[in-house]
Every structure is written in C-alpha cells, then in structure tokens.
Amino acid sequence: MGRARNWLLSTAIKPYHSWVYWRDVDIELSPADILETMMNFGSEYDVIIPNVWRPLPVYLGGEQPYDLNSWIESNEALKLAKTLDEDDVIVEGYEEYATWRAHLAYIRDKNGDPNEVVELDGVGGVSILAKASTFRHGANFPAFTFLNHAETEAFGKMTRKMGMKIAGLPHYTIWHIYEPSEDDLIEISKLERRKRRFGKKH
Template identity: 25%
Template sequence: MLHAKRRPPPLPTTRFVPASSSPSTYKDKDIRPPSIRVRLQRACAKPTTLVAAFLLVFVGTAWLLGLVGSRGEKVRLGGGLKVVARDWSRGLETAGALGAYNETVLILCPMRNAIEHIWHFFHLVDTLTYPRHLVHLAILVSDSSDRTYARALELADERQYSRSYRGRRYGRISVFQQDFAATGSSDTGAYAGANVGKERHEYDAQIGRRKALGKSRTWLLNSAMAPEVDWALWLDVDLVDYEPTLVERLLEHARAEGPAGGADVVVPNCVWKTYNEMGAYDRNNWIETPDSLAMKANLSSSDVLIEGYKDHPTHRFNLASLVPSDPAASLSSNPYLALSPLPLSSLQHWPPSGLTLPTPLSSATVVPTSLSLDGVGGCAALVRASVHREGAIFPAWPPVDHQLETEGFAQLVKALRRTGGADGEVGPGGRGRLLGLPRYYVYHGLYG
C-alpha cells in the first residue's frame, strides 16, 4: 500500500512584526524587543546615569539653599543702564491714614563695633508695618574691629536674595564701609575709643566722638540718598524696641495740618526702661531758654556745647525732663505711648531747679503731645529728604552755633525758617521746624 506523501513541518518564522503588534505575537522570546521597564533598569545601571543623577540632585539642593545662583558682588554694584526722572515740583499724592502711604523712606544707621546689636537692629526694622517695597535701608560701618561689616552683608543678602523673604524684599539695602580714624591724623581731638559701653559717654570723649559721627552720618547720607527718597529715618543700632507703626506715626506729625502743623524733623522721646524703672536716654532734644541764650552770647565761635553733663550746664530745657520714672504709673495699654493727660506734677524732677521754663511749659499742667525744639538727637529722627538735599548735613567741624553732629544739623534746619517769614519764624507747612514728641517713646539700651 502506498503511503500518502507527508508535508514537512513549518520552519521557524523570522518575518518582521510591526511595532504596533502585541508582544504576545512573538513566538520566540529571544527576538522579542525589551520592554520599557527593562530599558529603564538597564539605563539606571549605567555609571554615566548615576553620575548625572547625583549632579542633578547636588545642584538642585545647592540652589534651594542659596549656595549657587545667588548674586555676587558685581551684581550688587551694577544695576544696568537706567534713566532716572523725578519732578519734585509736582509733589506726590499722599494719604493721611496710617498704612496708606506711597512715599519712599530711607532708614539710615551708622555703626561701629556693633556686632552684638546688628541682628536685633535688622529684626526691629523687619517688624515695621510701612510698605516694605517703599523702604530703603542704608548702613555705614566705620573703624570697627569686629565682624560688623561682614555680618551686615550677610543679613542684607538674606533679606534680598533668600527664598524665605520672597515677597518681602526691601526697595534697596546698601551696606558701606569707610574708616575715618586715619593713623597719624593731625586732628588732636580725634576719637580713638572703641565706641562701646560707658566709655563713649565720658565728657572728654564727646567732641572727638561727635566729629567722627558727623563725618560718618554725612558720608552715609550722601552715599545712600537716591532721587526717589522722600523721607530719611535715622535710627541708632542699639535701640531695643519701638512701635511697628513708628514710621507712620512720625509721618502723621510731620504732615499735620494747621498754622502750627507739620515739621521738617520729628523725634520721639528716646528712653530706657526696666521692669520697674524708666529714664531719659537721648538728651540732645532740647529747647533754648533765656538763660542758655545769655550764656551763648559770651562764648567764642569755636566753643562747643554738650548736653547732659552736670559739671558743664547749658541751661537749656531738655525733652528728657518730661520722662516719668515709673512706667507702671504712666503708661497706657500701648507701651510706646504715655497716658493722656500725663500731669507734670507726676514727674520725679519737676519743676527743674534753677531753670527757666520755655513758654509752652510755663503755664502747662500736663505733658504736651508735641513741642517745638531747637536741638535734636539721632537716636530716632524722621527728616524730610528735601531738607538734606538743601544742605542740612551733620557738621563735624567747625561747629554751627556751638553745636556738632545732630545738634549742628538742627541749627542748619532752623536756618531754613527764614525763607518762610520773619527771622526765626516757622515757615509754612512746618518749614524749618523741629518737633519733639514727649509722650511717644522709643527704647534704647541702658548702657548702649
């Protein structure tokens, strides 16, 4: 019997399968293309991939921490080509209510060996409620033997470049360093102290110290003043506390309406306070009296008057005389404002012995809200920028009407009164007026 011819078995196929075909159509697993999971596993096992991933993580972490990508010294100094315009004749629209302002405030602070105070200084400025983008901050470090300048740069960079301050940047922060105590100086009265503690308040050190401070303040002012600045706020580095609305409150008094309203310079009462005691600190806020004017008539032009020393009386009335000694008995719920009314009879040393009272106080029974002054200190002082631009700086030498530094500056501001009327008369809008606020406090370190 003849057998039927058998068909041979099919050969293994090697035909091309389109990529869209399902992997299950491959009958031979050896020629099946690897899956995405296998490809990723193979790629991650390569040394080059591991190195690239490490670099990516390292650079990303460094950027988040601000170690890379931050702006350096060249960017600090260079701002690109700009056109700056400011028409002062048009003025600005300003609002009188707290918190509704659109003027630029420049906060200025000269520092020397202030490493123990500088962090707290920045912290207090951060608490101010005035719009942050309208605040410029300028610091000048001079003749320091500690890390004040380096620390100031660190704190400035933190606020302007770190991610934690995003949305809360200042309009500008400037940090300068300039020494004034040159070796071999011909100025025999140059101040050579460290400017710390009680040593800086010794009477023999005052003229030399005021000369150095006058140079420092004027240098800082000329370096930091920009066209957009409307007000300058001078603050001591060793202030320990002030109201968050300090800028708004001082501006409110500087812009006050009325015949006697407004001022070119406004100063609060700078005091020290413990839990049960209170006292005056800045004694450079004063009013001339008939006795002080008579004494000045017999002085030579180079004589300098220094306030606050019993052995060298000036016979002036000091804003410090209106500071109570018991904070619990005189302060309201606001720790920066004294009670209203605050009886003059409640003051520890009232009336001042051997002193002729100025006219506003000769018949008063309560501490007034404000007083026109003839001298101001630099503990905290708000100044109209136009006053600085017109030449009211901080004389180092020679003295102006027997005064140096901030008190000499006050005499230059008073000279502007003559443009508003008769000699010595306060001009319109408070032109040339120095205003003190006896019942509004900022707090200074006791031995700062």
Template identity: 40%
Template sequence: MSRHSHDHVLILTPLKNAAAYLPTYFDLVDQLDYPKSKISLAFLVSDTTDDTVALLRAQQKKWRYRYHAVHIHEKDFRFDLPEDQRHQFQLQPLRRSFMARSRNYLLASALRPEHDFVLWLDVDVVKYSANILKDLISVNEDVVVPNCLRLTEDGSFWGYDKNNWQETEASLNLQKELDPDYVLLEGYFEFLTNRYLMVDMPTHLGLFNKVPLDGVGATFTLVKADVHREGANFPSFPFQHQVETEGFAKMAKAMGFNVIGLPGYIIYHAMNA
C-alpha cells in the same frame, strides 16, 4: 499719611563694633508695620574689629528681595576711642565731629531720588512700636523725634537721649559770653547749659503732643528727605555752638524748617554706657 499713600523711607544707621546689637535691630526693623517695598536700608561701618560686616552681609542676602534695597558702605576714619572713654566730657567735641563726618558720608552715599523720608536709627535702640514709622510720618513735620529713654529692668523712667532740647532765656544768655568755637554738650556736670531737655518734659499729654525743639539727637529721627537735599547736614565744626545732630537741628531751623519733638511718644535705648 502725607502726600503719598506710602512714602519711601530710607533707614540710615552708622555702625562701629555693633555685632551684639544687630539681631535685635534686624528684628525690630522687620516688625515695622510698613510696606517693605517702600523701605530702603543703608549702613556705614567704620573702624570696626568685630563681626559687624559679616552679620550685615548675611542679612543683606536674606533681605535682598524683601526690602527695596539694602546697601552696606565701609569707610574708616581712623578714630579709635576705648569704650570706657567714649563719653568723657573733654573728648566729646572731637568724637562728635567724627560722628558727623560718618553721618554725612552715609547720607551722601545712600540718598536716592525715590526717597521721601530719611530715618536716622541707632543700632542700640531696643524697643519701639511697630506703628512708629506711620505715626511719625503722619505728624507731617520737617524733622520729628520721639522721646528716647533707657530700658531699665524695673521700668523706672531714665532719660537717654538728652540731645533733644529747647533753648531757654538762660541758655541763650549763657551763649552770648562763649567763644564762637565752643561746643556745648548736654548731660555733663562739667558745664551746665540751662536748656530744657525733652526727657524732662511732661509725657502724659498724648503720643502726638508736639513741642518745638532747637536740638535733636539721632536715636530715631525722621527727616523729610528734601531737608537734607537742600543742604542741612551734620556739621563736623562748631555751628551755633553745636556739632553733629544738634548742629543739624540748628542748621535746619536756620534754613526755615520745623524741628519737632514728641515727649509722650516713648522709645527705648539699650542700658549701655
């Protein structure tokens, strides 16, 4: 553990039409081997048409005395993108810009003085160890992420979170020729970035084998709260050719914070689009 016997963790999850994933999300959070009195949760529901809010409010009542706090925030950004278009290459900079605004709104609304760590947790992460909070805190880095794969029926290795990456000489040379406002994206054949993705790194070197990263996603990202308090947030505008979570990593590194990945520490994401 870090400086306290149990640090206070704020779990933040932005949501949009997430009703189908919430039961599993609640079950996994509740199975965490961590004092519930040291966990706060906050959700931001945006542009939603399903039962997400109703499910959250029911769970909030169940967990009222079980966790330190459970808060639900609502704010619509009026950004409506059909599910079958949400990963189209040309729409990503705009989509990610709205996601950044959502994360910043949730962070500003939820962060309290008692919070030592912020955990950014996607609602559709569907499998992780009950020990993961203790494990990631024990790593004692400013920002740390496990390796997020897709959960497949046959157990095959299929990387999901391609936003966890290292720059390479080739990727840095490529950026010298780009317009400052050009946003780079990972996992798209339309524009190859030449970066080294964490999903492509060796996973057999142990759970706590650390690698430095230059970009991160936010499927399960643990951040020391002071990193956010000192001003590292999620840019909704191009910052060193990145927006949102990868822009956050770039900003945190520019401020002198460590950004670390654990390629051998595997978690699993739903097999969705």
C-alpha cells in the same frame, strides 16, 4: 560721627526718596508703626523726633530718660553762647554749661497724648526722621562747630536757622537698650555687698 552721617547721605539718598530715617542699632523696643506715626506730622514739620528712654533694673528705679540732646532752646543758653569762642561746643549735662533748657525726655508723661508735639531746637541722634528735602536744601550734620554745637544738635540748630520746623513727641517713647553706667555698677556692687552682709531681707 557727623562725617559718617553726611557720607551716608551723599551716597544713599536717591531722587525718589521722600524721607530719611536715622536709627541707632541699640534701640531695644519701639512701636511697629513708628515710621507711619512720625510721617503723620510731615504736613507741618520737617524733622520728627520721638522720646528716648531706657529700662533700668527695678532696684535702680525701673526706667530713666536716655537722650538729653533733644531740647528747646533757652535764653540762658543763648547768653552762654555769646560768651564762648567760635570753636567752643556746648555739651548738655556739664556744670560749666548750665543751659537750663527744657529736655524732651523730661517732658514725658507715660499717660500723655502720643500725638502731642513740642517744637525743638536741638535733636539727639538715636531716632531722627527727616524729610529728604531737608538735606537737599543743604542741611547736614556739621563735623565742625555750628553756633557752638556739633553733629545732631548742630543739625537741629542748622535746620531751625534755615526756617525749618522740628517736632518733638514727648509722650511717644522708644526704648534704648540698658547698658550699666559706672554709677549703676557702683550701686549694683553696694546692693550685692548689702545682700551678702545682711541676707536677702536687706
């Protein structure tokens, strides 16, 4: 994926472009003014990231954080990286890589100020707005390990290493399409069996 992003950059970016926007095709819902809103932070930040959640069926909780690759670095993760080989990649969500990072998704308050900003160190790839100068200065999406990270998270690490700033918008939320996970399908199956066994009241 990193190679694909870099190839697209090399072929598509023009001298007159000021911004580059990366957006997954399976975003289901986002504010109509998302680009203008995020560009408003361009005077202070080089990369801007919204929060990404996904809707769930009511019986599965109604909604859920989706993108956990946007985070604030932690001392624990930095210590962990020092114990790893150069080619090892830290992946969020696995027991062997307990990073204790603050994830943008979990900072969200649905009634919070959409203009509130937190500074990020890693970014997810669902929705990234970056100044074109970020890439002209040499930042890219590493298709190799960079500081024990790869692709979009490595892009975050790289931009920070280059002295750039990343804005995370914890209360400005876009919505990813709902795709049942294996756990969701198991829960749905249990609910269906319960319904057949006990009737609609259960």
